[in-house]
Amino acid sequence: MDIALSSSAAARVAWIAQRQSKPAILRLAVEGGGCSGFQYRFGLADEPEADDLVVETDGVRLVVDSMSIDLVRGGTVDFVDNLGGASFKVDNPNATAGCGCGTSFSV
Template identity: 50%
Template sequence: MPDTALPTETRVLGVSESAARRVAFLIEQEGNPNLMLRLTVSGGGCSGFQYGFTFDETATDEDHVFEKDGTKVVTDDASLDLLAGATLDYVEDLMGAAFQIKNPNATASCGCGNSFAV
């Protein structure tokens, strides 16, 4: 049976400088320098899948850790399949400020940007 897994070089998650700065600020506010931002994908939301953001101190053997400017973002293996090639960004504009996922795997997304379809 052929291997259908994505090549390792495409199973990456980018982190923008803006996102890294914001995560670092939030971690500083939490007062625990060991924290990482955990980004997950789960079933649900108005488009089929939804993003989740939490802080975590530990990464398991099944996790993938991506680092930008000393800030760590961790995601599990199953979520990375849906996030491969995506970029975590933090955007501030007149409408507000929020983390955004620029996900090339998403074929549709909801208006709030928190859920997507593949």
């Protein structure tokens, strides 16, 4: 599988989408920047783009553009809620280093 969406992440996306009256589609993009070189960007999408990779879990879709997928291939998008806060996280096997907040990485 190119990338996976955990059940907990799917449930959180569904909850957010319902509150915002939007489709349950989470977009993951990788951008240059952050303290380690690349950073993850999450947002709700209205629909997939033509070149997106689309995976579905529990009726929720995760979309990743063709440029970003090479940097996160084999990873899992999860949602964690603990004493440090609640956020989407990427378990990225391609990352060789990361920052303490988990939103920035290098390859």
